[in-house]
Amino acid sequence: MTSPDHRFRLDLTPTPSSFHRWWRIATNGPGYWYAAFNGETPVEIVAGLTDALIRPEPEETAPSVAEILTGRGWQHTTHETGSQRLTSPDGIVQVELYVSSSFGVMGWQVNAAGHHGEHGPQERLWQADFDESTPAHLLAAVAQAISDPTPVLRARFKINSSVHLTQGQEFAIGAEVVAAHKQRLAEARRQRPKPPRTTAATTAPALPHATTTARPTR
Template identity: 75%
Template structure:
């Protein structure tokens, strides 16, 4: 998909493994190039956190940092001597890291969800995302907001795994709620859709051919 002004591009490339990078969003190799990727198992609400922010007009006020958003919701925040940052969710499932190298500089944000984060890295990964270091601040903040949002999400009965980290709410009829939420999202997206510039060109009407044959009698 390409935005109407060709500034942004979204690619979806499914593979046999959902752990591979399925989603890629970038600014179509424009000035200040940036990109973000999400693997196939990333919850839709997190991918939508970025795409929804991409549709809306860029805010005039400075966006909060990733650390500001996450620490405001109780995430643990540590930094290293090189400038790297690590933020860990209260349940220790998700880690958000900003890698910084003395020789290579800032390398972007890595987000990984796993059942356990051990000394040698994540174990039993759930999903993964990467956001380039040049990703605009308001988009980074939107993803951080989506990751840490405590609101429940809608899932079909047989789309829920048996993870001990999930809390399942009271079951209710969600058909109308899902359709209503989808229509509301579409309406919000269309509200921010840029209106096309209409141009009209005056065209001379073709000349009416002259008729020399006599009129036929009415029937």
């Protein structure tokens, strides 16, 4: 998909492996940046970026990723190079800003991984990558989505078996789900730019004048 002003492009490229990059959002022109999500990334996190992308960019400075996550209880550590690592309270998700002593800021990476049981092997859950030039308000929107404590809605029998998931009581079914979906689509349509108005009057082209040639007399 391409944005109406052709500034942004979203590609969805499913592959046999869900750990490959399925979603990729990037700019088409100056000020290049990109964001990528693998196939297992929860849709709410991908939507955190895309919903923020279609809304007008906020005038005030967006809070940093570290401010958002530490405000929700994430552990924050820094490296002498300037790299940062933020870890979720349950230890499953790590958000890292890579800074190279030679090349400077290299971008953000989000990894979700856990363990099968207390001492079982590590289980890779999902991953996302963000270019170092990704706008701050988009990174902030992703950080909000990653750390949002609100339970997510999944269809019955569509939940991956993992020791890190807790199933709660159903809280929205049937018409409520449809209404919430329609409301979100309506909000997206409100952000759609209006087509330019044309005021110049159009006139039909003039028909060519028919001419006749007199036949010579004998």
